[in-house]
Amino acid sequence: MDFCYHDGILPLNKKSISLYLGMHIKTGICLIILLGFIRAFSQNMPAPGRADYDIQVSLDPALKQLLGSERISYTNPSDDTLHFIKMHLYYNAFKNTSSTFLSGTMPLSELVGMEKDDNCPFSFTEITAIKDKEGRDLMQNISYHDTEADNPMDETVLIVELISPVFPKETLVLDLDWESRIPGIMPRTGSNKDFYFFAQWFPKMGVYEPAGLRYRQETGAWNCHPYYANGEFYADFGHYDVTISVPSDYLVGASGTLKQKKQHGLYTNWNFELENVIDFAWTCSPHFIEQKKQAGNVEITLLSYPDHEHCAEKYFGSVTSALEYLEDHVGLYPYKTITVVDVPIHGLFTGGMEYPTLITSMSFCFLPVGVKTTQTLTVHEFIHQYFMQMIATNETEEPWMDEGITSYYEGRIVDHYFGGKRGLIDVMGVKISNTDYNRWEYFAGGNPSIADNTYRSWEFENGGYKLISYNKTAVWLNTLDNIVGRQVMDEIMKTYFERWKFNHPAAPDFEKVVNEVVHKYHGDKFGENLNWFFDQVLRGSGVCDYSVVSIKNRKKRMDAGYLEGFEICVPVQSDEASDSMENEGIVIIEREGEIIMPQEIVIILSDGTKLKELWDGRSRTFRFEYSGPEEIVQAVIDPEYKIQLDKNFINNSKSAHTHKLTLRYYFTRFVQWMQNSMETAAWLS
Amino acid sequence: MRRIFTIYLNAWQLVIKRRLLWFFLFIVNLLIAILLSIPFNGLLKSTVGDTTAFLNSNFHFDFVMIGDFLNNYGLGLRPVFQQSLVFMVVYYIIQVFFSGGILDTIIPLKDSEQNSFWKSCNRWFFDMFRISIYALLAQAVLLGLFLFFFIVLLGGISPFDIENEGNMIIIFKIVFPIYLFFVAMILCLRDYIKMKHIHGDRKWLFKTIPQTSAWLVRNLHLIMPLFLLHIISFLVCNYLYQWFKYLWTGEHGWMIFCLFLTIQLFVFIRIGIRLAHLTSVRLVNEFMGEKLRMT
Numbered sequence: 001m002d003f004c005y006h007d008g009i010l011p012l013n014k015k016s017i018s019l020y021l022g023m024h025i026k027t028g029i030c031l032i033i034l035l036g037f038i039r040a041f042s043q044n045m046p047a048p049g050r051a052d053y054d055i056q057v058s059l060d061p062a063l064k065q066l067l068g069s070e071r072i073s074y075t076n077p078s079d080d081t082l083h084f085i086k087m088h089l090y091y092n093a094f095k096n097t098s099s100t101f102l103s104g105t106m107p108l109s110e111l112v113g114m115e116k117d118d119n120c121p122f123s124f125t126e127i128t129a130i131k132d133k134e135g136r137d138l139m140q141n142i143s144y145h146d147t148e149a150d151n152p153m154d155e156t157v158l159i160v161e162l163i164s165p166v167f168p169k170e171t172l173v174l175d176l177d178w179e180s181r182i183p184g185i186m187p188r189t190g191s192n193k194d195f196y197f198f199a200q201w202f203p204k205m206g207v208y209e210p211a212g213l214r215y216r217q218e219t220g221a222w223n224c225h226p227y228y229a230n231g232e233f234y235a236d237f238g239h240y241d242v243t244i245s246v247p248s249d250y251l252v253g254a255s256g257t258l259k260q261k262k263q264h265g266l267y268t269n270w271n272f273e274l275e276n277v278i279d280f281a282w283t284c285s286p287h288f289i290e291q292k293k294q295a296g297n298v299e300i301t302l303l304s305y306p307d308h309e310h311c312a313e314k315y316f317g318s319v320t321s322a323l324e325y326l327e328d329h330v331g332l333y334p335y336k337t338i339t340v341v342d343v344p345i346h347g348l349f350t351g352g353m354e355y356p357t358l359i360t361s362m363s364f365c366f367l368p369v370g371v372k373t374t375q376t377l378t379v380h381e382f383i384h385q386y387f388m389q390m391i392a393t394n395e396t397e398e399p400w401m402d403e404g405i406t407s408y409y410e411g412r413i414v415d416h417y418f419g420g421k422r423g424l425i426d427v428m429g430v431k432i433s434n435t436d437y438n439r440w441e442y443f444a445g446g447n448p449s450i451a452d453n454t455y456r457s458w459e460f461e462n463g464g465y466k467l468i469s470y471n472k473t474a475v476w477l478n479t480l481d482n483i484v485g486r487q488v489m490d491e492i493m494k495t496y497f498e499r500w501k502f503n504h505p506a507a508p509d510f511e512k513v514v515n516e517v518v519h520k521y522h523g524d525k526f527g528e529n530l531n532w533f534f535d536q537v538l539r540g541s542g543v544c545d546y547s548v549v550s551i552k553n554r555k556k557r558m559d560a561g562y563l564e565g566f567e568i569c570v571p572v573q574s575d576e577a578s579d580s581m582e583n584e585g586i587v588i589i590e591r592e593g594e595i596i597m598p599q600e601i602v603i604i605l606s607d608g609t610k611l612k613e614l615w616d617g618r619s620r621t622f623r624f625e626y627s628g629p630e631e632i633v634q635a636v637i638d639p640e641y642k643i644q645l646d647k648n649f650i651n652n653s654k655s656a657h658t659h660k661l662t663l664r665y666y667f668t669r670f671v672q673w674m675q676n677s678m679e680t681a682a683w684l685s
Numbered sequence: 686m687r688r689i690f691t692i693y694l695n696a697w698q699l700v701i702k703r704r705l706l707w708f709f710l711f712i713v714n715l716l717i718a719i720l721l722s723i724p725f726n727g728l729l730k731s732t733v734g735d736t737t738a739f740l741n742s743n744f745h746f747d748f749v750m751i752g753d754f755l756n757n758y759g760l761g762l763r764p765v766f767q768q769s770l771v772f773m774v775v776y777y778i779i780q781v782f783f784s785g786g787i788l789d790t791i792i793p794l795k796d797s798e799q800n801s802f803w804k805s806c807n808r809w810f811f812d813m814f815r816i817s818i819y820a821l822l823a824q825a826v827l828l829g830l831f832l833f834f835f836i837v838l839l840g841g842i843s844p845f846d847i848e849n850e851g852n853m854i855i856i857f858k859i860v861f862p863i864y865l866f867f868v869a870m871i872l873c874l875r876d877y878i879k880m881k882h883i884h885g886d887r888k889w890l891f892k893t894i895p896q897t898s899a900w901l902v903r904n905l906h907l908i909m910p911l912f913l914l915h916i917i918s919f920l921v922c923n924y925l926y927q928w929f930k931y932l933w934t935g936e937h938g939w940m941i942f943c944l945f946l947t948i949q950l951f952v953f954i955r956i957g958i959r960l961a962h963l964t965s966v967r968l969v970n971e972f973m974g975e976k977l978r979m980t
Contacts, residue, residue, distance in 0.1 A: 185845060192845055307851030345847050365854050432748045440752040634737060641749075648757045650750060653737040658730065662739050664941050667726045672948040674718035674769060678776040679955050683872070684824075685780035685817050 046212040048392075048504050049077040051205040051238040058245040058267070059182075059284065064191060066180040070202060073238075074172045078210030078220035082166040085174075085208075086145075086224035087158040088235075090200035091125040093227040094183040094190075098153035104229030104461070121184030125203065127158070133173035136163050156227040158203065176203055185349045194250075197283045197343065197350040197360070200233065204279075207236050207394075207504070214394070214506040225396045230465045231457025232388075232395035232402075235278040237502055243271045246284050253290075253303040253339045254282035255358045274335075276502060277356035278392045283341050295320040298333060304342035311363045311374065315340045318378035321417040326409070329490050330386055331497040338385070340378065352377055354384035370426035372418050376434060380410045390501045398507055399465070400453045400538075404473020408481075411435035411474060435478060435644075442471035443647050452541040453507075475644050476537035479597075482642035483526070483533075484518055492517045507538065532596075537645065542594025546617065546637050547651035549588045553631040556582040585632035587624040591617060597643050605630035632656060689910050692972060696965035699791060700957055706787070706802065707960055711953045713779065721772050725765045732758040744934050781817045784963065785809025788880050791964045792971065805883075812890060813879055819894075820875035827871060831864040866909075873912050874901055876966045884970065907969065915962045919955065926951040 050073075057068035076082055093101035130138045141161040144154070166172040180201065183190040189199040206224025209216045214223075223234065244252055248268045256274030263269075274280065288303045293316045300319050302312055319340060323333055339358040343351040351362035359381035363374040387409075388395060388402035395402055414434040415423035422431035442448055450464035453473060457465060481489040496505075496513040515529040526533070536542060560572040587603060601613040601622075607630050615622050626632055636653040638646065646652065700707055733739065738750050755762070786806035836842050838856045847853060878897045882890060901908060926947065933944035 193848070305849055307849040345844050345850050348844050365850055429746055430748075431746055436749050436752070440748070440756075443756050444752065636737065648753050650733055650736050650738045650753050650757065655735045655737055658734045659737065659740070661938060661941065662736070663726060663729050663734055664938065665744050665944075666729055666733075666739075667722055668941055668945045668948065670722045670725045671715075671718045671945075672952075674721050674772075675714055675948070675952045676955075677769075678714055678717065678773055679952060679959070681773050681777045682780040682956075682959060684821060685777050685784060 045499075045503060046210045047077055048213065048502075049205075049208050049210075049236040050075040051236045053202070053238060053240050053242070053280070055202055055240070055242045055280075056245070057202070057242070059196065059247075059250075061191075061194065061196075061247060064182040066182060066198070066201065067178075068180070068202060069175070069177045072172075072174045072176070072203075072205060074166075074174070074205050074236075076166045076168055076170055076172070076208065077213075077236075078208060079168045080208075080210070080220045081168065082162070082172075082208065084159055084161045085166075085172065086206035086222045087160065088200070088204040088206060088224065088227070088233075089125045089127075089156055089158050090204070090227050090233075091123045091180050091183070091189075092144075092155040094121075094123040094186045095155060096122060096153070098151070100151050100154040100156065100226045101229050103151070104458075121186070121190075123181045123183035123186070123190070124155075125178055125180045127176060127178050127203065129175075129177040130160065131175045132163060133175075134164075138163065138174075151226070154226050157206070157224055178203055185347055187349050188353050189350060190347075192346045193344075194287070195283075195285045195344055195347045197281070197341070197347060199281045199350070199353065199355060200227075200279075201282075202280070204235060207234055209504070214504060214509075223394065223397075225458075228396065228458040230460050231399060233279065234394040234396055234504075235392070237276050237278055237392065240272070240274045240277060240280045242273075242280055242282070243269055244282060244284075245269050247286075249286045250284040251286070251288040251290060251303070252282060252284045253288065253301065253341055253358065255280045255339070255356045257337055274356060276334075278389060279355050281355035281358050283350075283358075283360075285344075287344075291316075293320075295323055297336060298323060299337050301337065301339045302342065303339065305344045307365065308342050308344075308363055311342065311365075314363060314374045315342065315361065315378055317417075318375040319382055322379045322382040322413050325413045325416065326383065326386055329412075330409075330493050331390075331501065333385065334390075335385075338382065352381065354381045354388060356389045357385070359384070368427050370422075372414065372424050372426075375418060376410060376414050376424060379413050380406055383409045383413070386497065391497060392502075392504050394504065394506070395457070397456045398453075399457045399469040400473040401505070401507065401510065403469045404453070405477065407438060407470045407474035408477040411438055411478070435474075438471055438474045439478075439644055442467060442475050445471065448472065448543050448647070449541045453538045472537075478644040479537075479642065480514070480530075480533065482640075482644065484522065488518060488521045491521065511538075526598075536595045540595070543647050544595035544597055544643060544645040545591075545593035545647050545651070546597075546599055546643075547590050547592055547648070548635045548637060548654035549590050549621075550586075551632050551635055551654055551656045552586045553656060554584055556584045556627065582627055582629060583631050585626040587626075587632060587635040589615070589622040589624070589635070589637060591620050591622075593647065595645060597645065599637050599643070600639065602636045602639050603632055604634040604636070606633050686910075688972070689907065689914065692911060692965050692968045693914050693961070695968055696961045697957075699964045699968075700960045703791060703960075706791075707953075707957055710783065710956050710960070711949075714776070714952060714956065715949065717772055717776055721765075721769050724768065725762075728758070728761045728765060732761065778814070781814050782806050782810050784817075784879060785813040785883065787960065787963050788876075788967060789883050791960075792967050809879075809883055812882055815890065816875060816879050816882070820871055823871050824868065827864070827867055831860060831867075835860050869909065869912055869916075870901070873908050873966075874898060876963060877901055877908070877970075880966050880970055904969070904973065911965055911969065912962070915958055915965070918961075919958050922951065922954050922958070 052073040053070055055068060055070040057066055059066055074085065093099050097103060127139070127142060130142065132138060138160055141163070143159050145157055145159045160174075162172070182196065185192040189197055189201060191197070206222050208220055209223050210220040211218055213220070225231070225234070240256060242254065242256070244254065245267050246252055248263055248266055252270045254270070254272045255277065256272040258270060259273050260271040261268060272280075272282070283303065285305075287305050289306055289309055291302045291304075291309075291312050293300045293302075300316055302315050304311065319338060327333060335357050337357050341358065341360045343360050343362055348362060351360050353360045359378070361374060361378040361381060367373065383406040384402060387393070387405045393401035411434040415421075418424070419426060421433045421436070424434045424437050425432040446463055446467050448467065450462070451460060451468050453468060455464075455468065457469075460468070484492075492514050495517055496510060499513065500509060511531070511534050515531070518526060518530055557573050558570070560570045562568070563570055589601065596617045599615045599617045601615055601624065603611040603613065603624060603626065605611070605626070605628070609630065611626070613624055624635070633656050634653065638652055641649060733754065739747065741747070742750065783806055785808065786802040789805035789809065790802050835856065838860070839853055840846055840848075874897065877900070878894055881897045881900075882893045885893060929947050930944065933940045933947060
């Protein structure tokens, strides 16, 4: 069928109209279907792999040894056929000082006291048997491979060549026997005296990322990094059924729920189970005291040594507060338990870490009540249940996605529950909020431009890991929160959580959610999207600093000189002769940093009037001019301190005249400090 | 106990009688502090003089602004603090210089010879300086000894060796008061050695030290409670000062002036307490009926 357009005009008759409509309706239907398909495709995120573990392990405290056997059921999530698999043997990071981990942390290896006692503090994991589900021996097919750090001495990544490949969506079953030597207290794991903490203690599957997940485009690939000194972990979700055999006088705490406890002779078997998690950690000691508390549907278990029994409320209060806040502002906590381990001082390297439904924290008996470091650390580790456990980002490649977001929520929760501006510290007149401390740490803890958030953890080899991944991320998230508003920020995080829980998002996935939600609530207020924001804070290493440089006021003067013709010369008017004349005020603002942020500016006149200006913040300078009967007495940029990224709030405001009160007050205090210091020194004379 | 209070009250009476000296010491302290504060004031003026950022907190502790100041302008503080340290040492030496004059002239001599304050300061400075340095060294040795005992009792200071920090707290609670007692003893010993050296055998300092030490131990029941009384005076004064200080926080000039006066009153009383302590050292000597020349 054709249409005959005469001079571009459709002939108006019944047939042509019905044909025209029909064609366009069909086109419309096709378009709708296509759009729906595109939408469905874009929302249809690739599922991650699944790795189920059935582990039996026995602890021998005398030999400092773990003997374990495990069955791994790994489901290939991709459309690719896998001919080999990669696994983590994290304990080999402490095998010798040539490992990638220990060679990246030389002072650490000296710190663990290698020369003390007869106990060698190093560790290893040795696979003693590995078979596939047909019972075929794969021991000849294993090798250790580290391409990234190019370290032939590192054995934290194990490659197993399979006899039968794993086809797309098929499940591979492997049976392993292994033996581990337990290290002295190393970062996150080990033993000291009779305290044991086991993290990353079993042979663990690497992650095969299918096409479409994270940065995989056409095909999938293994994402299985060696264990770096900086950087943590990455694993798929699965079911864990773990039976731990320890001497009967030991009390065990672990991820998950205790299903069964059975004594046999001098040993007791503890059986734990946990569904839909990425890891399993456990601890034991004959000195643990167990205390429990219910917080809604969640049972909180606290394991601590007797001298810390009285610190229980710090932990229970922190976890309860964090749980309540996150369920309100992010999403539901789906597990029935959370175990908090208050590690003893001789196990301090294991403190301050997070595992599925188990966290480690620390307290000191002598901390004043106003110092909330224990609560802060506990809250931080609990938040990781959401960001790192349920949203299982790749901590090695994108550490900001768990540490930074967690630090952001740490500030919100601690300041909300423990007193706002004094949430972190409130001692002898010194009041510090968690959010403010985090900002201070970003600017004072080193060079804030040392790196950007695209750095992978091992790339922070000259410093900046904590500064950029934790502090900087929290600061720009706070800035984003202030810019878009708390309600929209909560909506962003809820959407992000619901969309990506039990999956492996990457940075573009987070940015996409932000752009989507901000556009929904604010339209084009911040431009087409917030990529301009992420380009600077996520992918850039610049610093933000806006300052009010000068305020000038002068009487408006009439023009002087030969104004009409060449005969009459109008003299320049002096300020004294100009009572009736208007004032001219000029405020100059500069962008001293690299980061561009839109700014609110408030100009205050001598009669108290406030004038508000909005500036896009792009150019290096901004000039505000005023003409009227009043004078400009003050100029303030960002009066509500929304742009937390600004490194200097002091130069955000300026008065037309020196503010003598400020000078007098601090001069007085300095004189006081000097006088008292000298008089104290005089007592030694 | 009554003797102790009598000496304490008499000491204060003498200090009030010698209020010119008291005031003079206060002026020295104030002038040096003001001199030190001038460069700091200059730094403030050039950096935060015209900002309104500090007004929001009503001059209460504002971590954000203090942190931003240190981050962005902290380099300018370095020479100020270095200069302050130098002047603190200078002030220390000045006080050593004055201590001879104070101990010699705080109680007027009974015989016709009247040593002037400045003459005594000059005469005894070198010996006073030596005694002060020996006392400082003794304090350093004492600190080292107690740290050593603390570590031995703890079984090591590496956190990996500590069984639990409950033990650490218990040991600290036992050791620290004993350490404080010995610190107080050395402080008292220093002042009594100075006093004995001025008013006793003036030839050989190293003869005075062991004799005075033995004398101090014999009269510990009098000397330590007296010293403690002066410390309590300081603590009470400090407590009241902290309370009054917080009344004057606000953005009015008169409040800052009241704060300044409160600070000066506290410093004045602190200097008075130190003078009273030195006076009581002399009074104890007089009370014990010791002759001015040691036999």
